[in-house]
Each structure stands twice: as structure tokens, then as C-alpha cells.
Amino acid sequence: MGGKQLRLFLVDGTPGGLTTLEITNWTGRLVGASRSDLHDLLKRDEAQRPGIYLLLGDDPEAIEGQRLYVGETDEIRGRLRQHNDSTRGKDFWTRVVIVTSKDDNLTKAHTRYLESRLVTIATAAKRCTLENNTSPGTPTLPEADVSDMEYFIDQLHIALPVLGLNVLRGAATPTLAKSAPDALSPIFALTIPKRGIAARAQQIDGEFTVLEGSTVAGDFAANEIYADSTKASYAAYRAQHAKLVADGSIVVNGATGSVTRDVRFPSPSAAGAIVSGRSCNGRKEWESSDGLSFGAWEDRDL
Numbered sequence: 001m002g003g004k005q006l007r008l009f010l011v012d013g014t015p016g017g018l019t020t021l022e023i024t025n026w027t028g029r030l031v032g033a034s035r036s037d038l039h040d041l042l043k044r045d046e047a048q049r050p051g052i053y054l055l056l057g058d059d060p061e062a063i064e065g066q067r068l069y070v071g072e073t074d075e076i077r078g079r080l081r082q083h084n085d086s087t088r089g090k091d092f093w094t095r096v097v098i099v100t101s102k103d104d105n106l107t108k109a110h111t112r113y114l115e116s117r118l119v120t121i122a123t124a125a126k127r128c129t130l131e132n133n134t135s136p137g138t139p140t141l142p143e144a145d146v147s148d149m150e151y152f153i154d155q156l157h158i159a160l161p162v163l164g165l166n167v168l169r170g171a172a173t174p175t176l177a178k179s180a181p182d183a184l185s186p187i188f189a190l191t192i193p194k195r196g197i198a199a200r201a202q203q204i205d206g207e208f209t210v211l212e213g214s215t216v217a218g219d220f221a222a223n224e225i226y227a228d229s230t231k232a233s234y235a236a237y238r239a240q241h242a243k244l245v246a247d248g249s250i251v252v253n254g255a256t257g258s259v260t261r262d263v264r265f266p267s268p269s270a271a272g273a274i275v276s277g278r279s280c281n282g283r284k285e286w287e288s289s290d291g292l293s294f295g296a297w298e299d300r301d302l
Helices: 035-042 076-084 108-125 142-162 173-178 228-246 267-278 294-298
Strands: 006-010 019-023 028-034 049-057 065-071 095-101 184-192 197-204 207-211 215-217 251-255 256-259 263-265
Touching: 006 251, 019 142, 028 035, 028 142, 035 076, 035 095, 049 076, 049 108, 065 108, 065 228, 076 095, 108 142, 184 267, 184 294, 197 267, 207 267, 215 267, 228 251, 228 267, 267 294
Parallel strands: none
Antiparallel strands: 006 019, 019 028, 028 095, 049 065, 049 095, 184 197, 197 207, 197 215, 207 263, 215 256, 251 256
């Protein structure tokens, strides 16, 4: 994959305010806003068009602490007003991103297709709690339209993380990464033979990914001798480990657990902590087949 030129505009000049995003030579347009800025968002031309929208809020029980609702509509403004209604609306969301087309060529069938596919992708990614009660069926589109919509989704995989939304990053993103060799690292291993731990991981699209089939610690043990700050870190890792067990990403069998899907982490140390059940310097402890540590691999061209 070659480079991408993105145009990001802070409408009111603040990083947390109304933000628009476009990708050069793509017809899509994204607008992100906090719920407190909804009145400004609804005044914009994009809110009067058909499109899809993502409502996001906090969820302590989710793997990455977020709750997501994906919707589609003929007119975004009217639907967002419904979701903001104090009696009939949704309470959980604090942020919204709307997605429209600059050329006004998105039809009802297109938006329904996008909604269905994004719900499927978010379900597979398992990064958030999905608020959608049902999975909408995928409408039948002409072959050329399906190709156009899949390209549209590929661009969303690039654009949404730029706005800080990683809820859709998952199974579909490595497909993009495989076309760019520099986006993939060697496969690294972390093994603790006496505890039966043998994990494999790879840096994919900027995230450290523990691969399906890895054997990891069955629990994350606390240690009362550590300082309060270290105890807090242990508690956070233990909570994350418990979430991965709860959603089936780790299946525990005694002292070890088996990873049932590729699980992504923000750093090799975070991944190493979940794998080993203790604090971990991931830059040193993850090693490639030729004995190169992850840190040495990262620094290879410096």
C-alpha cells in the first residue's frame, strides 16, 4: 500500500471539537463531534445527507473500554436527534462520527450494506461492546456496487483510527497490511517452558498482535509486596486478562490458557504481561526465530 494524503480540519480550532476528515481521491467524508457539540454538527450540510453514523461511549466491561452503535439513515440529522432524545434516545454515547459521500451517490441500499458490514467487522474485532441488538442483513447489490462499497470500507479502516476510533480494527486490517511488507514484522515468541507458556506475536499495522493458538498464563496473579503504582498496573492487566477470558478470547485450562483469536495490544510489554501473567519488558522478552529481540528489530535501521 502506498502513502495516503489525509485532510484533517479542526472546525473550531480545538483538538476535541468538531473535526472533518477527507482522503485525497476518495468521495467519503467523515465528521466527528462530541455529544456536547451535536447542535453544531446538525447545522452542517453533511448531516442532511444519507450516510452511516457511529455512536461511541464508555464501557468498563469492554476489552478496550468502549461501547459502539452503528446506524444508517436517509438523513443523518433527523436520526441523531432521535438518538439524543431524553426519553426515546440512547444514553450511553458521548461521541459521534458521521460518514457521508461528497458526490451524493450513496443510496439507501449502499448505506444498509455499509451498516451491515461494519456491524460484522466490529463483532469480529471484539474491541468494544456492540449496542446493536441485531445484525442487519446485507442487502443484495450489483457486483460493481459491492466493489465500490468494499473500497469505501477499506478507506474507513484508514480514516477512523486517525480520529481515534480503533473499534473496527481487527480481522480486516491485516488484509490491508499484507499488501505493505513494511507493515508486518517477523513473528516473535515468548516462552516460559516451566509454566507451559508458548506465545507467538507479530507487529501488524502498528499494533502488537498475539496470534491465535498461543498458550498463555491462565491467570494474572497479584503480589502485595509491590508499590501502589505497580499494584495498580497489575490490577489493570488482571482486569484485561479477565475480560479476554470472559469473551472467549482466552480459554483457560488449569494454569494456562489458549488464545482463540488474534488479540491486539498497544505495546509488546502489554502483550507480554497478559501472556506471562506478570510485568514484562516486551522489547527484551519477545524474540524472533533468529534470536533478535523486538527492541533490536525496532531499532534495526537507526
